[in-house]
Amino acid sequence: MRIAGKINYPIQQQKPLKENTAAYCFIGEIDLPKTGDGILVVGDECPKRQSDNRIINMKEEFFQVIQTPNNHQNCNTTSVKKGHSRGGWTGDVGLSYSQNFNLYDPYLSELDIKINWGLCLNNINTIHPSVNIVDFDPVTNTFSGITKLKAKDAIKDFKRSKIEGGFSGVGLLTYYPLPKTTYHEKKHIEQYKNKLFWLFTGAIFEVNFLEPPANWCEITGDPINALLLEIDLKRRVKLIIAKYLDDFATWQEITNNEPEANEAGHNFVINVLIPKLKEYSESN
Ligand SMILES: [Zn+2]
DSSP: OEEEEEEEEEOOOOOOOOOBOSSBBOOOOOOOOOEEEEEEEESSOOOOOOOTTOOOSOOGGGEEEEEOOTTOGGGOGGGSGGGOOSSEEEEEEEEEEEEEESSSOEEEEEEEEEEEEEEOHHHHHHHSTTOEEEEEETTTTEEESOOGGGHHHHHHHHTTBOTTSSBOSSSOOSEEEHHHHHHHHHHHHHHHHHHHHHHHHHHHHHHHTOOOOTTHHHHTTSHHHHHHHHHHHHHHHHHHHHHHHHHHHHHHHHOOOHHHHHHHHHHHIIIIIHHHHHHHHHOO
C-alpha cells in the first residue's frame, strides 16, 4: 500500500429529487455545506471512511404528518384516485433527502417524508345537503356543531353508521359525525407510514451498500474522473430512491386499504363518539 497524498474536498450535497406525479410531490431543499478531508490511498487497498451522520435505520422522526386546511384542492373528487374522497383524503407524500459521500462511499444523511391529509367539508355537504357537521375534540372533550338539546337526534343519525362505510337507512342525515372521516384518514396515515417505513428500511440498506468502481482510488486522483464517479454515484442513489417510491405507488394502486379505514372510522363513532354524546346530553 502506498499513500499518494492528502486531499481535501467538499462532501457533495445532493439536492432533493424533484418530480411531480399523481402520487408524489417532492418538496423542500436541504443544503448543508460541509467539508471533509481524507487520505487518498493508491494500491489494491482502498479503505472507505464511515461517517457519523450516516442514516443506518429508519426512524419515526423522519415522518411529518401534515393536516392541510379544510376543503383543500385535493378534495376535488375528479383529481382523487378511485373517487375515494368523500369526507377526506390522505394522499400526497413529499420526500426530500440529502446524500453525502465520504471517500466515495455514498450514504443518506437526511430523510424527510411528509404525509399530507385533509378534511373535505364541502364534499360532505354535497352528499348530505344542509347536514350539520358535528366534531368532537378528544383533548378538550368538547363538541362543536351541536347543542346539548339536539344530542339525542344526532345519536340517532350516528347509529346509522355502517362498518363498511356510509350510513344505513333512508332519509337524509341531519347530523354528520366528522370523526368518522377523521379516524378513517388517520388509519390511512398509519397504513402509509408502516409501508414507507419498511420500504425505506430497504432503500437505506441499498444505498449504504453501494460500491464505487474497484479502481476508484485512482479515479479520484483525476478531478474530471472524480466528478464523473460522483455523478454516477448520485445517479445510482437517485435510482434506488425512485425504485422504492415506485414500489409505494404500486402498493397504493393494488392494495385495498379501505375496509380497515372504514372500520376504524365506524368504531370511533360507536365506541367513543356516541357514548361521549350521551354524556354530553345528560350533563348539567
Ligand atoms: Zn379511505
